[in-house]
Amino acid sequence: MFAIEEAVFSTDVIGDTQEELKARISVHPFLAACRAGTIGRPRLNRLLTQHAKYGEHFTRFLSALMANLRSGDDCLRLAGNLLEEIGLAEDSPTPHSKLYREMLADLGVNPANEPVYPETQGLIDTMYMLCRQTDPANGLGALCLGAEAIVPVFYADIVEGFVQAGVPRERLGFFTLHIECDDGHADTMRDIMARMVADDPASVVTMVSAGEAALNARLRLFDRLMAGGAQ
Secondary structure (H helix, E strand, C coil): CHHHHHHHHHHHHHHHHHHHHHHHHHCCHHHHHHHHCCCCHHHHHHHHHHHHHHHCCHHHHHHHHHHHCCCHHHHHHHHHHHHHHHCCECCECCCHHHHHHHHHHHHCCCHHHCCCCHHHHHHHHHHHHHHCCCCHHHHHHHHHHHHHCCHHHHHHHHHHHHHHCCCCHHHCHHHHHHHHHHHHHHHHHHHHHHHHHHHCCCHHHHHHHHHHHHHHHHHHHHHHHHHCCCC
């Protein structure tokens, strides 16, 4: 009975942590300015550029995590997420990286003209470090709690920032797609995490720590974006 109760407590901690991390990113001044309509296109364009630098690594983060999963069934479940990202899923025939490039071209943003911020590289390095750990609790915590689960929150605010800056929502298809689909990706990872903590309740500590590390690295990038010049 104790083991069952401990496992239930652990899965509750995952859900509570997810809501806490959503709240933490939501109150960041960058996203608050997006909601208020005061962020300005220059800062939004810098976000697009740095997010492009980060995003080109995302499928590799996911692949690194999959390489460390101990269950073939879990690996197959995450492969569904990967197929969507690379455009091989039936309902997602276009690679998400291509959708992002097309959106940037339409908005007149060229990431090749800009350097990678140290904070962006820090986020990339943090995600690689966690996803490559042989204990998959690290990668799951980073990619679920520190990435997929918070995407609908901060993407929605970014869309609002662009809309209030005069960009029609229809031109922001990459973001609106991920607001809808990344909840499903997070659900897949949470299911795997729940089974892991049922077997080893202590693994929730690793998951939570990894999620917090990933979020903190992202918030440092947001700090840089807010400090990086006027609107």
